[in-house]
Amino acid sequence: MSEEFEPNIVAFLCNWCSYAGADLAGTSRMHYLPNVKIIRVMCSGRVNPLFLVNALQQGADGVLISGCHPGDCHYLEGNFFARRRFTLMRNLMEHVGVDPGRVNMSWVSASEGAKFQDVVAEVVEKAKEAGPMDQFRRRQLNW
Amino acid sequence: MVDNKTLQNKAREVISRDDVRRLIGWKRGTFGFEAAPAVIKDPSGADDLIFDATCVNNLASFITLEEKPPVPRGEEPDTRKTAIMVKGCDSRAIVLQLVEKAYERDDVIVLGIPCSGVIDRRKAREMFGDVAGAVEATCEGDKLVCEVGGEKKEVDRKELVMDKCLRCRYPNPVISDELLGDEVEKFADDDFSDVAEFAKKSPADKWAFWDEQFSKCVRCYSCRSVCPMCYCVECVVTNLRPQWTRRSTDISENTAYHLQRAWHLSGRCIECNECERVCPVDIPIMTLNRRMTRDVKELFDYEPGVDVETEPLLASFNPQDPEEFIM
Numbered sequence: 241m242s243e244e245f246e247p248n249i250v251a252f253l254c255n256w257c258s259y260a261g262a263d264l265a266g267t268s269r270m271h272y273l274p275n276v277k278i279i280r281v282m283c284s285g286r287v288n289p290l291f292l293v294n295a296l297q298q299g300a301d302g303v304l305i306s307g308c309h310p311g312d313c314h315y316l317e318g319n320f321f322a323r324r325r326f327t328l329m330r331n332l333m334e335h336v337g338v339d340p341g342r343v344n345m346s347w348v349s350a351s352e353g354a355k356f357q358d359v360v361a362e363v364v365e366k367a368k369e370a371g372p373m374d375q376f377r378r379r380q381l382n383w
Numbered sequence: 384m385v386d387n388k389t390l391q392n393k394a395r396e397v398i399s400r401d402d403v404r405r406l407i408g409w410k411r412g413t414f415g416f417e418a419a420p421a422v423i424k425d426p427s428g429a430d431d432l433i434f435d436a437t438c439v440n441n442l443a444s445f446i447t448l449e450e451k452p453p454v455p456r457g458e459e460p461d462t463r464k465t466a467i468m469v470k471g472c473d474s475r476a477i478v479l480q481l482v483e484k485a486y487e488r489d490d491v492i493v494l495g496i497p498c499s500g501v502i503d504r505r506k507a508r509e510m511f512g513d514v515a516g517a518v519e520a521t522c523e524g525d526k527l528v529c530e531v532g533g534e535k536k537e538v539d540r541k542e543l544v545m546d547k548c549l550r551c552r553y554p555n556p557v558i559s560d561e562l563l564g565d566e567v568e569k570f571a572d573d574d575f576s577d578v579a580e581f582a583k584k585s586p587a588d589k590w591a592f593w594d595e596q597f598s599k600c601v602r603c604y605s606c607r608s609v610c611p612m613c614y615c616v617e618c619v620v621t622n623l624r625p626q627w628t629r630r631s632t633d634i635s636e637n638t639a640y641h642l643q644r645a646w647h648l649s650g651r652c653i654e655c656n657e658c659e660r661v662c663p664v665d666i667p668i669m670t671l672n673r674r675m676t677r678d679v680k681e682l683f684d685y686e687p688g689v690d691v692e693t694e695p696l697l698a699s700f701n702p703q704d705p706e707e708f709i710m
Contacts, residue, residue, distance in 0.1 A: 320700035335674045337590025346710035376638035
């Protein structure tokens, strides 16, 4: 293919901060890369690391989990649990040879539309470097 | 190491108590280098029990394995205790199950046995070939005396015991109601050199290695069944709705399964090596678990299954946890 590789990014954004941040980026007419597919969850602590594995199986080239800044969680401590989980999951992925750039996490608050724009650009850049995710993608999607 | 007479007498004494329903221990296997698990319910069974270097099984998984059918109307549930024999590594599984409140401390009687290493059947097979009868193996200092087919053979202990025993920090049970036999000294500190060695590989090499290993997997779920920490009644990999992993054994689903299994055991693996021992296709499963154990220790300064008072790793947090990779 002569076309440049455009990665698919699945983003799990928490309802209270990051999703509102992405919304702010949109309403302020900031352009963020269209590679990102946003899934709204109520808290970053709700994201099971299984989602991440599953997303990579089903065609994502990178995953972004984003929540409130530590201490700002709407549910007080959800993002602290998420941080521990994804630190470990990222290391595990790295251990089996998955590019660590495919697993990303960020803290984006509701007022940081510009930061969301930057985060998405960085995630897409990393996924482009890592190339298409072909290690354990499902071969028969509609099986 | 405890001699069998003392062990059997103690077992008889414990199982004779009114408040004890069953005792889980080891008895001589039918062939090869592995003893068989034994559940005895009356004092007559105590004569079969043994402990030596062939007692590899981690019996802690049997406590939670028991099926509990609904009690018929008008009958009281049986609340008598379970007595269990544990080695050092097994006792950590008991501690972690107590931490996770799988059962109450009063529900079990722990008979701890200091252990000086158990035999790796793969190493033994290389050394002795296939063996028809059951093998007896006793530890004498640095030597293992194996009785193979009526013949006594002396082997250096380091050559025959499992890898986990060579880096065992807890040969003495960390929890026990009664300690059988004298305490032994710990062998070595764990420096995680094997993990560091693996981490040196390039991502492509790592994936090439795991691609080959995971492709072998037949998804028999032995590693899950034997694991003392995998005691969920409903398991995410066998659930059909939602079905996170499909049942086909291709590289995609196998990888997803192994990542899930390893992740569910991060901060919970007590390194009894049972998963690797039972694997019919010899996947080095502990290589995944060991990485998690090292990271948990380095990043969160946490060691599972040592203290009953600690909280489970992923059910607790520290506001100062490391977050270098977070944007």
